[in-house]
Amino acid sequence: MSKFPYIRQDFAASLVVFLVALPLCVGVAVASGVPAELGLVTGIVGGLVTGLMRGSSLQVSGPAAGLTVLVFEAVREFGLPLLGVIVLATGVLQITMGVLRLGRYFRAISISVVEGMLAGIGLVLIAGQLYPALATKAPDSGPGKIAGLPGAFLDALGDGEALASLALGAGTVAVLVLWKHAPAKVRTVPGPLAAVGLATLAAFLLSLPVATVEVRGLLGSVQPPPLSAFGELASVGLIGTVVAFTLIASAESLFSAAAVDRLHDGPRTEYDRELVAQGAGNALCGVLGALPMTAVIVRSAANVQAGARTKASRVLHGVWLLLFAALLPGVLGWIPIPALAGVLVHSGAKLIPVRALAVLWREHRGEALILVVTAVSIVAVSMFEGVLIGLALSIVKTAWEASHLKLEIVDKGSGPIDAHLSGNATFLRLPKILDSLEALPQDRPIRVDLSGLHHLDHACRTALESWAQRHSDAGTEPVRVTAG
Numbered sequence: 247m248s249k250f251p252y253i254r255q256d257f258a259a260s261l262v263v264f265l266v267a268l269p270l271c272v273g274v275a276v277a278s279g280v281p282a283e284l285g286l287v288t289g290i291v292g293g294l295v296t297g298l299m300r301g302s303s304l305q306v307s308g309p310a311a312g313l314t315v316l317v318f319e320a321v322r323e324f325g326l327p328l329l330g331v332i333v334l335a336t337g338v339l340q341i342t343m344g345v346l347r348l349g350r351y352f353r354a355i356s357i358s359v360v361e362g363m364l365a366g367i368g369l370v371l372i373a374g375q376l377y378p379a380l381a382t383k384a385p386d387s388g389p390g391k392i393a394g395l396p397g398a399f400l401d402a403l404g405d406g407e408a409l410a411s412l413a414l415g416a417g418t419v420a421v422l423v424l425w426k427h428a429p430a431k432v433r434t435v436p437g438p439l440a441a442v443g444l445a446t447l448a449a450f451l452l453s454l455p456v457a458t459v460e461v462r463g464l465l466g467s468v469q470p471p472p473l474s475a476f477g478e479l480a481s482v483g484l485i486g487t488v489v490a491f492t493l494i495a496s497a498e499s500l501f502s503a504a505a506v507d508r509l510h511d512g513p514r515t516e517y518d519r520e521l522v523a524q525g526a527g528n529a530l531c532g533v534l535g536a537l538p539m540t541a542v543i544v545r546s547a548a549n550v551q552a553g554a555r556t557k558a559s560r561v562l563h564g565v566w567l568l569l570f571a572a573l574l575p576g577v578l579g580w581i582p583i584p585a586l587a588g589v590l591v592h593s594g595a596k597l598i599p600v601r602a603l604a605v606l607w608r609e610h611r612g613e614a615l616i617l618v619v620t621a622v623s624i625v626a627v628s629m630f631e632g633v634l635i636g637l638a639l640s641i642v643k644t645a646w647e648a649s650h651l652k653l654e655i656v657d658k659g660s661g662p663i664d665a666h667l668s669g670n671a672t673f674l675r676l677p678k679i680l681d682s683l684e685a686l687p688q689d690r691p692i693r694v695d696l697s698g699l700h701h702l703d704h705a706c707r708t709a710l711e712s713w714a715q716r717h718s719d720a721g722t723e724p725v726r727v728t729a730g
Contacts (some may be wrong), residue, residue: 255553259552260562266545272285277374284537287464291531293567302515304550306373315367315374318374319629331532343525356612365598365617370625422588425436459583500541501539506543506547623635655686671703
């Protein structure tokens with residue numbers, strides 16, 4: 247027992263995490279357009295492989311709502327056999343970045359870009375999952391999903407099956423929202439499991455005409471990618487998708503790790519090791535043809551709050567998922583699709599940082615704008631382009647702030663005019679500098695004080711020298727420049 251001093255706490259926590267993970271693994275798989283069992287495979291690998299590795303001791307990995315939209319697009323565009331190739335390549339790329347110690351640099355990504363990314367995913371996820379809740383097929387594009395919703399709701403009004411499906415989905419969301427107000431003893435059952443369990447019971451007792459999960463069996467669902475599929479890695483489209491998977495899965499995992507570190511007093515996350523662990527898990531998921539994994543904040547927070555002390559809890563949760571998938575796969579066939587849609591609509595809503603956006607708007611409007619533009623771009627264009635637009639905006643904003651410059655003119659009416667420059671003189675502020683200097687009288691001597699500058703780039707230096715030469719050529723006393 248001394249070898250595992252916290253086995254009781256970890257055992258109890260592992261059961262809680264398993265019960266939270268089970269409906270989410272299945273729901274994410276179904277929403278991604280792949281067999282439900284592949285979500286369980288990714289959860290099992292997240293527990294047994296990534297869970298055993300060093301990195302973040304209490305963080306739990308598995309299929310994530312944040313990657314659902316990207317996986318669905320990839321499966322639609324390239325087909326299920328190529329998903330394994332994409333996930334395997336993502337894993338190899340993550341391992342490489344971890345070995346090269348690039349994990350810490352993900353923390354440098356603007357939090358507004360990451361929150362905008364998650365908000366965009368949340369919006370597309372909600373819009374997309376309302377269609378299975380209405381027992382109809384979702385349009386392919388993000389704008390199409392949102393634009394088609396009013397029509398889908400109107401069509402459902404005259405359709406008994408669609409109304410039954412919608413009622414079950416709405417009931418699932420209601421249980422999830424209200425679960426935190428239930429008595430403490432009742433709340434020992436995790437909200438997602440309770441919501442899906444009650445929806446399944448209601449569908450059975452009331453004989454509701456709703457779609458349920460299609461069961462293929464674990465071995466029937468695992469389809470390693472054929473060797474011929476690896477030749478597709480030469481295509482630009484596939485490489486772009488791999489980069490998108492890697493960027494988003496890594497950022498989500500490492501930001502989740504930072505959040506989990508704030509929830510406990512145990513060992514801190516080793517970011518590069520965590521990236522290697524995520525990569526190893528994704529590489530194996532790719533070989534098995536399963537979904538990609540990330541660290542998932544919902545499962546990780548449940549793990550910490552349930553009293554987990556070591557990584558044994560997340561490994562054991564993988565064992566319980568494996569036993570369920572091996573011994574009770576038929577249970578999946580009872581789960582109604584609209585109930586899983588309800589779980590994912592609720593998950594998508596939690597990805598939209600409404601409170602954080604309100605605070606940002608009051609205190610840092612530029613960051614709020616980056617968040618909104620990133621989210622809207624993901625909905626309007628695609629995940630990869632949306633994130634790139636957010637990153638580009640973030641870089642432009644940083645460059646603009648870094649080039650903050652103050653020009654102070656002191657003119658006493660006679661004698662020389664003093665111009666004091668302070669801050670960072672970069673090419674971004676060059677028009678402002680030149681406009682102010684060229685507006686100074688040509689017939690007066692000028693003294694330029696550069697001692698307050700932290701940085702003077704080559705473009706600004708050259709422009710200042712040219713202006714000084716022109717001013718002096720007009721027959722005035724030469725401009726005096728002091729650099730401090």
